[in-house]
Amino acid sequence: MASSASLLCFSLLSLFLFQSCVAQIEQMPLFRSGHDQQQRKQQQRWQTDCRLDRLNALQPSRRVQSEAGVSEYWDLESDNQLQCAGVSAVRHTIQNRGLLLPFFSNAPVIFYVIQGMGFHGAVIPGCPETFEESGFPQSQRSQEQHQKVREICEGDIVAAPAGVAQWVYNNGDSPLVLVSFTDVGNQANQLDLNTRRFHIGGNPQKDQRSEQEMRQQSQSLSRRRRSESASERRNPNGNIFSGFDVGLLAESFNIDNELASRLQNQNDRRERIVRVREDLHIVSPGRIQEEERRHEYRRGSYDEEEYRRRSYGGEYMMTNGLEETFCTLRMRHNIDRPSQADIFNPRGGRVTTVNNFNLPILRFLRLTAERGVLYKNAMMAPHFNLNSHSVFYVTRGSGRCQIVDDFGRNVFDGEVQEGQLLVVPQNYAVVKQAGNRGFEWIAIKTNDNAMRNPLAGRISAIRAMPEDVLSNAFRISREQARNLKNNREEVTVFSTLSSQQGRKY
Incomplete structure (x- = not known):
């Protein structure tokens, strides 16, 4: 009798589980269908029009003169070939002591150094400031520290994810020339198929106005008028701080209003590349350490692979997927x-x-x-x-x-x-x-x-x-x-x- 009751309970439980599984299976196509539709929609969002009857070798579509250099742009918005690839490009010629002001973009960036040498800085959110000044009392508030800065030279490529703030400085005697590619069609870009640069410093009026005009040309006349009137009411072109209230900026940084207003660079006409009046002070390993590494290498203290790894400040690193975290990834x-x-x-x-x-x-x-x-x-x-x-x-x-x-x-x-x-x-x-x-x-x-x-x-x-x-x-x-x-x-x-x-x- 007990065994019959147990068998009955087991049969009812099995029937219940079977019906539950059938119900879930019946619902899965709906879920999968909705997921597939969303995935197709996402893919279509990044798919571009590549019906091209003729290709052309492209020269820069515009040129912007700055205080300490020149920026020449291949604008994606102005050419259907670049729209097909989803890639825009810019060539920067940075003069001696020229600084390409900090900015971040809506898509990944790779640039190649054609000639010259300099420094490249990239600020990765959440990563520690591993370079710090020595020789100062610990209590001194002005002690300098920042994230790693990379020396760059001819032949280097540098890669930066979307949204990572970066800057470039020419500390050499000759112009630093680099060509930069932005993959706007990348899935990291959640905006539209337009190159958007968000400037953290300066007041690059010509750069931003040209991009805004090209974006507006692709819109209807009525939408363009609404966009222009709204943007004029909010704020003129400028860096990202120019749109904030001065009082809120002062409160955010715990500074006075005068210094907060300087962040907006409203009267700055230097554009994207500015001249550094004095030598740019950057915390970095000195030549003494490099000479010591060469001496140890000649003595046989470590092999060629280790020498190359140390010479590049840890950036030359063989990887098996474990050594490199996101903060230490080679760029x-x-x-x-x-x-x-x-x-x-x-x-x-x-x-x-x-x-x-x-x-x-x-x-x-x-x-x-x-x-x-x-x-x-x-x-x-x-x-x-x-x-x-x-x-x-x-x-x-x-x-x-x-x-x-x-x-x-x-x-x-x-x-x-x-x-x-x-x-x-x-x-x-x-x-x-x-x-x-x-x-x-x-x-x-x-x-x-x-x-x-x-x-x-x-x-x-x-x-x-x-x-x-x-x-x-x-x-x-x-x-x-x-x-x-x-x-x-x-x-x-x-x-x-x-x-x-x-x-x-």
Whole structure:
């Protein structure tokens, strides 16, 4: 009798659990459907219009003169090619003792140092101030301390997440020139497909007015009028402090109203790059420590890997996913070192890729950087980018580029020169050939592990196909198919063949 009652209770419990599971399963498609719709909506929010009939090599669309330098902009809002890639760019030329004022943006930023040297500072929220002045009494309130500041030089790339405040200072004797890319199409940007820079200091009137005008041109006339009238009532252009009440600023910083009003820089006409009147004081390791490290290395105190790690202040760090926290992630990497090239041909040139494997912060930014150096008349194999757009800037020399779309149309065929920008949309086939002065570029790709697929060469898609497939696809003999597969043994970077040395374009 007891066993029958137990069996009955077990059967009722099983029936109840079964009905509950069925009810949950019936509700899951609704939940999954709503989740999928939200995910598709999110993806569509970042998807851009890439129906391009023609591509062009781009010059800066505007130029802003500052007190101690020049900023030249490739505005995403003014060009449909940049809108396709979701990337905007700016080239800063910072004079000696010039300071690019602190700012943060609505999207991840990568910049490349074309020439010169200086300091780069980035303020990561929640991270400690690990650099502090020594030799002062502990009770002294003016003791200097700040987050880590990085020395930058020619060939460095520096990556910063969206919303991270950063600044750049030129402490060298020559101009510091850098080109900066902002990935506005990145999912970290929750605003719109416009480049927005939020300035923490100064009063960059020309910079902000131009961006505001371009954004307003894409809106309807009535909305533009409402936006203009509202913004004029609130506050003129300026840094982020200019919109706050002076009294609230004074209370926030525990300072007087006069000092609080200085934060707004209302009468400042220096724009984004200002001149530092005296030497900029930054807490950083001195040359004595560097000389001691070299001496210990020569004595054999530690190996080359350890020397390089210490020489870069901990920024040269091999990672297994555990050593680096977000506060200690490397933001800088020199992409110009020939020894780190991924592809090298002594007769053709080299290609170096920096992605989430050798610069882990790019995993958060979802970006890849590529440095290409082609010697005179050398060629980079026809290829396409599997999973990213590519925006490249020519740093030296010139080269011929051809780009083909999904209809087999030639959408670009021309020479790209130093200082120009070119967009290569995802999956568009592209080929590059250097001119007589060589061809060098820096490219940003919109994926943290961007991959390319060559169409010619030893590791190409054509090489991997059976001869009969090629024979039937191109209506050629098997011998011709075999030559098509095997005649080029180089990988990605091709030297000039003897029969082509006289070819001009």
